[in-house]
Amino acid sequence: HNADALRTDLMTITRFVLNEQSKHPESRGDFSILLSHIVLGCKFVCSAVNKAGLAKLIGLAGETNIQGEEQKKLDVLSNEVFVKALISSGRTCILVSEEEEDATFVEPSKRGKYCVVFDPLDGSSNIDCGVSIGTIFGIYAVKDDHEPTIEDVLKPGNNMVAAGYCMYGSSCTLVLSTGTGVNGFTLDPSLGEFILTHPDIKIPKKGNIYSVNEGNAKNWDNPTATYVEKCKFPKDGSSPKSLRYIGSMVADVHRTLLYGGIFLYPADKKSPNGKLRVLYEVFPMSFLMEQAGGQAFTGKERALDLIPTKLHERSPIFLGSYDEVEEIKNLYAAEA
Numbered sequence: 509h510n511a512d513a514l515r516t517d518l519m520t521i522t523r524f525v526l527n528e529q530s531k532h533p534e535s536r537g538d539f540s541i542l543l544s545h546i547v548l549g550c551k552f553v554c555s556a557v558n559k560a561g562l563a564k565l566i567g568l569a570g571e572t573n574i575q576g577e578e579q580k581k582l583d584v585l586s587n588e589v590f591v592k593a594l595i596s597s598g599r600t601c602i603l604v605s606e607e608e609e610d611a612t613f614v615e616p617s618k619r620g621k622y623c624v625v626f627d628p629l630d631g632s633s634n635i636d637c638g639v640s641i642g643t644i645f646g647i648y649a650v651k652d653d654h655e656p657t658i659e660d661v662l663k664p665g666n667n668m669v670a671a672g673y674c675m676y677g678s679s680c681t682l683v684l685s686t687g688t689g690v691n692g693f694t695l696d697p698s699l700g701e702f703i704l705t706h707p708d709i710k711i712p713k714k715g716n717i718y719s720v721n722e723g724n725a726k727n728w729d730n731p732t733a734t735y736v737e738k739c740k741f742p743k744d745g746s747s748p749k750s751l752r753y754i755g756s757m758v759a760d761v762h763r764t765l766l767y768g769g770i771f772l773y774p775a776d777k778k779s780p781n782g783k784l785r786v787l788y789e790v791f792p793m794s795f796l797m798e799q800a801g802g803q804a805f806t807g808k809e810r811a812l813d814l815i816p817t818k819l820h821e822r823s824p825i826f827l828g829s830y831d832e833v834e835e836i837k838n839l840y841a842a843e844a
């Protein structure tokens with residue numbers, strides 16, 4: 509591409525998805541409409557996150573909102589925005605949010621064929637110090653030959669038709685896959701539009717960065733401990749890897765996707781299923797990794813093959829560059 513053409517012929521996320529959908533003659537634009545509502549939610553949360561530091565200041569000055577309520581917590585606010593945006597799209601039937609115990613079944617008059625699983629604001633422990641946080645989402649298509657039930661969402665990640673995340677960082681970046689590769693869009697605040705900035709993202713086959721909460725090391729299982737030890741003290745003469753851990757999954761996965769390496773939240777003796785949630789953390793990120801040429805493994809199986817039995821189920825996860833995850837898989841295989 510020549511830079512000038514890009515500057516005047518903007519590939520917005522809407523245009524991009526409409527282009528993709530036009531390759532499927534049966535498509536009636538439902539997905540594009542759903543996505544535009546997700547994008548609206550992301551823009552709202554981005555703006556709220558940017559003002560989060562100031563909201564404190566306003567709070568100190570004794571200001572409350574029109575209803576006289578106290579400032580809502582950002583994760584609660586983000587959840588409300590996404591739920592409302594998704595229902596009003598008229599394209600959803602079931603919603604599963606990290607913020608809500610139960611699934612939401614959309615009333616028949618507003619119902620559509622998609623089920624959306626999401627974590628509206630992941631990494632919220634990072635909000636108060638201004639570190640990057642994000643929204644994660646996955647989308648399933650539900651057959652319309654029956655009344656939607658919880659079983660419609662307890663499906664392997666492999667069944668997802670799309671997945672993505674939006675990172676509220678030094679810039680606001682939305683990374684999306686509809687099952688034909690991965691593309692990244694950056695919000696141009698002056699236009700209020702996400703513009704294609706990272707076409708066809710491929711994760712490097714190998715990587716020099718590992719990303720894990722090493723504070724849990726004393727409780728790790730053997731394969732995890734062996735792998736991390738090898739990152740630090742390689743025996744084959746190669747250089748040790750660098751450690752990067754933000755503690756915000758979207759930011760850690762985003763870096764892994766762009767620079768290569770591995771992100772792991774393994775099982776440990778205290779949390780035998782790790783920490784991260786299958787439906788709206790593990791699955792969408794695993795979907796993106798595979799679509800970018802990487803791998804995602806649970807310690808037992810390919811992450812996208814896992815069949816969840818509960819909405820908020822957790823699973824250990826190892827995801828990233830093909831070769832790094834392959835090494836982990838071999839270590840677990842040797843253990844078995």
Ligand code: AHM
Binds near residue numbers: 627632
């Ligand atoms: P949250 O959903 O409560 O925000 O927790 C999820 C976050 C992820 O973003 C991150 O990868 C992980 O928790 C970090 O956990 P830890 O602090 O145990 O390292």
Ligand code: MG
Binds near residue numbers: 606629631
């Ligand atoms: Mg979360």
